[in-house]
Amino acid sequence: MSGIFWHILVFGVIGIFLIVIIYRTLAITRLPVHLRWELAPIPHEKGKGRYGGSYLEEYEWWNKPQHRSRMAPIIYMAKEIFLLRGVWEHNRALWPLSFAFHMGIYLIVVMLLLSVMNAVFIIAQVALNVLNVSLGIASVFALVGYLLGSVGAVGLIIKRALDANLRPFNTITKYFNLVFLGAVFVSGAYAWFSSPDFASEMSFFIKGLIALDAGVALTFSLSLHVIISLLFVLYLPWTDMIHFIAKYFTYHEIRWNDAPQDEKMKKELRGLLAQPVSWSAAHVEANGVKNWADVTSKKTSDEKEA
Amino acid sequence: MTKRKLKLTDISKGEDTQLIDINIDEMMPLPPPYDKVEELRGFKQLTDDQRERLVCNLDGVVSYAALPKPKNKEEEKKYVEQFVSGLKKLLSKENNWTFLQPLLLSIDYCAQCQTCCDACPIYLASDRNDLYRPTYRSEIFRRLVNKYIKPGGKLRAKVTGGDIELNWTTISRLYELSYRCNLCRRCAQSCPMGVDNALISRELRKLFSQELGWAPKELHEKGTVLQLAVGSATGMRPNVAIDNLKFLDEEFSEATGIDVSTPWDKEGADILLIHSAGDIISFPESPIAFTILCNAAGLNWTLSSEIPGYDGINYGVFYDDVQLAKVATRHAQIARKLKVKKIVMGECGHQHKATMTVADRVLTGDLNIPRENVMTFLENIVFSGKIKFDPSKNDFPVTLHDPCNLVRNLGVVEPQRRILRYLCPQFREMTPYGIDNYCCGGGGGLSVMSDVNFTDWKVFVAGRMKFKQILDAFSDQPGPEVKKYLCAPCLNCKLQFRDILEYYRAGENSGIICGGLAELIVNAMVDIKKPYITWEEH
Numbered sequence: 100m101s102g103i104f105w106h107i108l109v110f111g112v113i114g115i116f117l118i119v120i121i122y123r124t125l126a127i128t129r130l131p132v133h134l135r136w137e138l139a140p141i142p143h144e145k146g147k148g149r150y151g152g153s154y155l156e157e158y159e160w161w162n163k164p165q166h167r168s169r170m171a172p173i174i175y176m177a178k179e180i181f182l183l184r185g186v187w188e189h190n191r192a193l194w195p196l197s198f199a200f201h202m203g204i205y206l207i208v209v210m211l212l213l214s215v216m217n218a219v220f221i222i223a224q225v226a227l228n229v230l231n232v233s234l235g236i237a238s239v240f241a242l243v244g245y246l247l248g249s250v251g252a253v254g255l256i257i258k259r260a261l262d263a264n265l266r267p268f269n270t271i272t273k274y275f276n277l278v279f280l281g282a283v284f285v286s287g288a289y290a291w292f293s294s295p296d297f298a299s300e301m302s303f304f305i306k307g308l309i310a311l312d313a314g315v316a317l318t319f320s321l322s323l324h325v326i327i328s329l330l331f332v333l334y335l336p337w338t339d340m341i342h343f344i345a346k347y348f349t350y351h352e353i354r355w356n357d358a359p360q361d362e363k364m365k366k367e368l369r370g371l372l373a374q375p376v377s378w379s380a381a382h383v384e385a386n387g388v389k390n391w392a393d394v395t396s397k398k399t400s401d402e403k404e405a
Numbered sequence: 406m407t408k409r410k411l412k413l414t415d416i417s418k419g420e421d422t423q424l425i426d427i428n429i430d431e432m433m434p435l436p437p438p439y440d441k442v443e444e445l446r447g448f449k450q451l452t453d454d455q456r457e458r459l460v461c462n463l464d465g466v467v468s469y470a471a472l473p474k475p476k477n478k479e480e481e482k483k484y485v486e487q488f489v490s491g492l493k494k495l496l497s498k499e500n501n502w503t504f505l506q507p508l509l510l511s512i513d514y515c516a517q518c519q520t521c522c523d524a525c526p527i528y529l530a531s532d533r534n535d536l537y538r539p540t541y542r543s544e545i546f547r548r549l550v551n552k553y554i555k556p557g558g559k560l561r562a563k564v565t566g567g568d569i570e571l572n573w574t575t576i577s578r579l580y581e582l583s584y585r586c587n588l589c590r591r592c593a594q595s596c597p598m599g600v601d602n603a604l605i606s607r608e609l610r611k612l613f614s615q616e617l618g619w620a621p622k623e624l625h626e627k628g629t630v631l632q633l634a635v636g637s638a639t640g641m642r643p644n645v646a647i648d649n650l651k652f653l654d655e656e657f658s659e660a661t662g663i664d665v666s667t668p669w670d671k672e673g674a675d676i677l678l679i680h681s682a683g684d685i686i687s688f689p690e691s692p693i694a695f696t697i698l699c700n701a702a703g704l705n706w707t708l709s710s711e712i713p714g715y716d717g718i719n720y721g722v723f724y725d726d727v728q729l730a731k732v733a734t735r736h737a738q739i740a741r742k743l744k745v746k747k748i749v750m751g752e753c754g755h756q757h758k759a760t761m762t763v764a765d766r767v768l769t770g771d772l773n774i775p776r777e778n779v780m781t782f783l784e785n786i787v788f789s790g791k792i793k794f795d796p797s798k799n800d801f802p803v804t805l806h807d808p809c810n811l812v813r814n815l816g817v818v819e820p821q822r823r824i825l826r827y828l829c830p831q832f833r834e835m836t837p838y839g840i841d842n843y844c845c846g847g848g849g850g851l852s853v854m855s856d857v858n859f860t861d862w863k864v865f866v867a868g869r870m871k872f873k874q875i876l877d878a879f880s881d882q883p884g885p886e887v888k889k890y891l892c893a894p895c896l897n898c899k900l901q902f903r904d905i906l907e908y909y910r911a912g913e914n915s916g917i918i919c920g921g922l923a924e925l926i927v928n929a930m931v932d933i934k935k936p937y938i939t940w941e942e943h
Contacts, residue, residue, distance in 0.1 A: 130506040131498055134726075135762040136604065138590055139816040139840040151840030153816025155761065158785045159747070161775045185597030190520035197518070267412055267535070268517040268544055271565045342598050345514040349599025353507045357816075359765065360773060368769050374499045376727075379487065380618035382630065383727050395730035395767065 105315045105325075109308055112329045119336035120344065127348050132367050137357040142171035153357060161359075172355065180343075181205065196254040203248020203284055206240045210298075213237040217302035218309055238291075238298035245288035252281030276340060283331050286324040293320035411535035414568070416545050417575040421474075424578065425464050425536050429865055433530045436876050436883075439909050446908070448865060449858035462574060463581040464536060468859035469622035472577060481573035484617060488576045491616030492554050495608060503726045508608050511600045512547050515540070521592035521602060526843045526870035527585065537866075539592040539602035542582045545569055546605055580619055583609040587848035587867060588723065589809040594840070606849070610724040620724050623853045628720040629728040633735065637682035637716035638853075646715045649685050650692065650708075657693045662934050667696045670743070671707035677740045678706055679717035679760075680751035681896040684921075688899055690937065691752060694923035701932070702786045707743065714739035717750050718896075719759035722810075723850035733764035737772040747775040749782045752921045754808030754895035755850075757815055778811065780894065783922060784820035787827065793931040796828045801888050803829040803925065804878040806871070806902075807842035808895035816840070821894060821922055828929045829890075835878045843870045845893070847901025863901060864908045872905050875917065885916040888940050894922040 139151035145166035147153060157163045178184045183201060186194045214237055220230045256277045259265050291297040300321055307315035317325060335341065360368070372392040376385035385394055415424060429442050439445075451461055459471040475481045494500040495508065521539045522528050528537045535541060548569045552562040562568040569575065586606040593601035613619040622628075632638045637646065650667050658665045668674070678699070684691045699706045708715055713735055721729025740748050750756045761776050768774070786792065805825055811817050818839050825832040835842070845852070846868025851859075879889050893899050902919040911917045918940055928937040 127506070127510070130509065131502040132766065133506045134503045134767070135765050136504070136507055136601075137762060137814070137816075138593055138601075139813050139818070141816060144816065147816070147819075150818055151812075151816055152818045155778055155815050156781055156817055156820055158781050159775070159777065160781075179597065183597065185595060186518065186520055189524060189595040190518060193518060193520070263410070264519050264522070265517065267410070268519070268540065270567045272567075273517060339514050339516070342514045342516065345510055346598055348506070349510050349514070349601075353510070353601070354593075354599055357762070360769070364766070365769060368766055371502045372767075372769070374502065376500060378494060378500060378615040378727070379490065380615050382618065382625075383615055391730070394727055395734055 103313060105304075105317075106308060106311065108326075108329060112333050116332050116336055120341065123336060123341065124344055127345070131371055132364055133353075135357065136353055138354045141355045141357055142175040143167045143169075143355060145171070172351070176350065180346075193258070196251050196258060198251075199247045200251025200255055200280075203244045203246075203251055204280075206244030207248065207284075207287065210237050210240040210244055210301075213240065214298065214301045214305050215309075217298070218306035221302060221306045222310060234296075234298040234302060237302070238296075241287065241297055241301070242291050245284050245291055248284030249281065249288055252277055252284055256281065272338075276338060279331055279334065280340075283324070283328050286320075286327045290318075290320040290324040294318060297321075411541070413541070413545055413548070414570070416578050417570040417572050419462070420574050421460075421462050423462055423465050425534060427464055427466070427862070427865070431532050432865065433532055433869060433873070435869070435873055436880070438914055439872075439876070439911075448861045451857065455857060460577045460581070463578050464585070464862075466581075466585075466859055466862040467857040468584065468854040469627075469856050471857070472580065472619065475573065485571060485573060485576060487617050488571070488612070489553050491612040492550060494616060495612050496550070496554055501608075501726075504604065504608060504611075507601060507604055511543070511602070511605055512550055514598050515543070515547065515600045516598055517544070518597070521596050521600075524591040524595035526589070526591070526846070527587065527867050530869035531866050536582070537585060539586070542579060542586070542609065543600075543602045543605040545575075545579065546609055549575075579609060580613050583607075583613070584621065584849075584851065584854070585862075585867075587809070587844040587846065587851060589844035589848045590813055591809075591841075591844070594813065603849075607724070611726060614725040615727060621850070621854050623855070624720045624724055624850045625728070628718075628850075628853070629725070629732060632713045632716055632718065632720075633728075633731060634712075636712035636714075638718055638720070639682045639686055639716070641682055641685070641716075643710040643712060643715065646682060646685065647710055653685070653689050653693050654696070657690075657697075660935065661697070661937065663697065663932060664700075665693060665696055666700065667692070668707045669710050671705075673744050674705050674707035675746045676704060676706040677714075677743055677745040677748050678708055678751065679714065679736060679748060679756070680708070681718050681753040681756060682716035683718070683896050683900070684751060684753075687903075688896070688921065690924050691896075691921045694921070694927040694937070695751065697927050697930070697933075698783070698786050698792070698923060701930070702789055702791045704786075706749075707745070709739050709743060711739050711742070717753055717756040717760070719756060719764075720850055720853075722755050722759040722763055729759060729764060730767045733760055733767055734772065736760060737768045737774055740774045741771055745774070747777050749777050750779050752779055752894040752896065752923065754810035754848075755897060757817075758810035762815060778815065778817050778820075780811070780817050780820040780824075780922070783926060784824055787824050787926060794828055794926075794929045795931050796830055796929055798936070799829045799925060799929045800831060801890060802831045802833065802879055802882055803890045803892055804833055804835055804875065805838070806835070806845060806875075806891060806893040806895075806898055807839060808893070808898050809842065809844050809848050811895065812842060813840045824922065824926065825892065828926060833878055835874045843874055845871050845895075845898040845901040846905070847897050850897075852897040852901040852904075860904055860908075864905050868901055868905045872909065872911075875911075876915065879915065879917065883915060885912075885914060887916055889915070889917045890925065890938065891917055891919040892922055892925060893919050 142148040144153050145168045154160050154165050183198050186197050217233050294300050373390045377387040378385050461467050525539045531537045548567045552558040583606050588603045590603045628638045635642050654665045680692045719732040
């Protein structure tokens, strides 16, 4: 396979990936504002976040300025994403495999970004020693990433199958996801060991894509890896594996959302309270026409005594 | 508890057969002298008549939540159809804008890593019984949503192996199981994804309440409905509430030697204080302590006798958004009418969560009256310099229970500790404490549910971890000769502790009593000549 085939495949997959990811992200952002459901610790609470305190501890908090830290939530999330702090603290037995698995993904993503940079270097004809250093780093990242990811994926498949704590919750989809991502890692490792210079081959491939070079060609092992990876990228945004997006909302929009009403929210709330309610229980006294404001400001009656 | 590996699909099988049996021998052990299982009163078993009449196909525990058995298959089918209809409404913007985003994210993004399980005190205390995993009910709920609500769900369920049958057995067990969770959100706190299994429990309760009209009597008929109709879930009408407090004012004036006078319906007061009316009946020294402190600090404050302005509880936060909003709206309307500057809640955790945060986005316009938490309010009084204290009057072991709704959910952690460090020389923390605390076992409305053998479950299972924590906190002086004070600034927690301490005779065996924070503060007042804390068990 060579030439335009790769351009269509790669750019097509990236395009679909972005469209679906953006669509699903927008779908979450377009959900209505919800009732407050914050949960300590909230790291942006300056001076209080470390012990889980909030601005509500302040006497007459509504008369006091809120001191919010910008860095603390970033540090919190960085530890959560890169060190898997939650799993480390609450599920130590799972942490080594899960950490290897996720670190494998992160290293491969960094390797890809480096490869794109190297491709630009090649096009721009930057100094060879600079390019070589960058290629060397990409090569190490690739090897470590593929190996860690392979160990993590295979280990997690085995753990899921054998661990009595996990087994009842397994579905074919869970196994399929692990096998699929495992295939990406294993094929990557195979390509790395099959190639005399994996990082250069990858960078020249990307350079060919960027430069719209019709002569793009890959070895069998790298072709196999790229195709499996692209199929995975095509599959990923349709699954719950995009929790890297969802996590932003579960933390920032729910656990850490302690914002009192502001003008924008007030306007949205007025609209939501004007929506019709159609719950069927008698005490709600809804009929599909009455709105939230109506049913919550009316005296209750008890259907169980009726 | 009969240890049995439960499958998710077991929920729909066996019809009237109990899914698990509870056996005290197999639960997490307690320290001496509470480790002798043979000396404890056993778990109350259901009678044949109760088994005949009531749905008890989960764990043999029956409360007022228990459903009567359907008369026939048609009735069962009707309930199943209503459940599916409720599921659809739960996922609609119109009917569930209140929690749609948190719910959808918790449904769609659980990684099934089971990290949350060991955060759950009920699961741990039950020696890791599968039924009480935070993920057990959530995953069943998730699979039902995926199968019955999402396009192509039935086919996908068959292909991927996640197929759970929806029948009467499934929904009746799910209903009961939603009331085997304290909604303490320790599981949510530990979830790396931010998935909230406690929220799923609450959403299930909400579906049953708002669509099928199923809810425990203590929370609904005798809870929010009674509160909105007569003024209080205790059944106290306004004139009775006033009479009761007037009587208590007189009694405590005599006992303390200072004038105790509680103001009512004072228009233009700075502060509307809303106690839980249950405190007036079960722990009267708590509201009276507030009267003493507010008067001594020279505050311009009042109680309200308007329905339901003298009962701050809001059980809606446990099971029903409509009831939650009705109660919160009524409280705010009363405050607006009295033209107060702020509302302060009594020592009640869920009241705080409902009034301060959850209902914050329901109380719009002029109903959005500033609301202050009780711990900060008390701290301001204690450190105002207006009252003299003698901490040596509190020189006995004191430990603090952190009500989940006040601490983990609102982040009110330090004010109460600053008071205790100042006024109680022998204050010690439990392990863990603060936002990592364990629930008392009565959270999520469970503390007010009692019939038929539900109290046994709360004491044996739900409150077991907390009881162990309390004993551990006092392990340096375990005997009854040293009186110890368990400070629990929450009515529902105190009710649960009353059941636990009474069941294990912990007053007699270990010298532990339970009370609020305001009582400890009053006990340390120089002007109070006789001890305010009398070491009597409630």
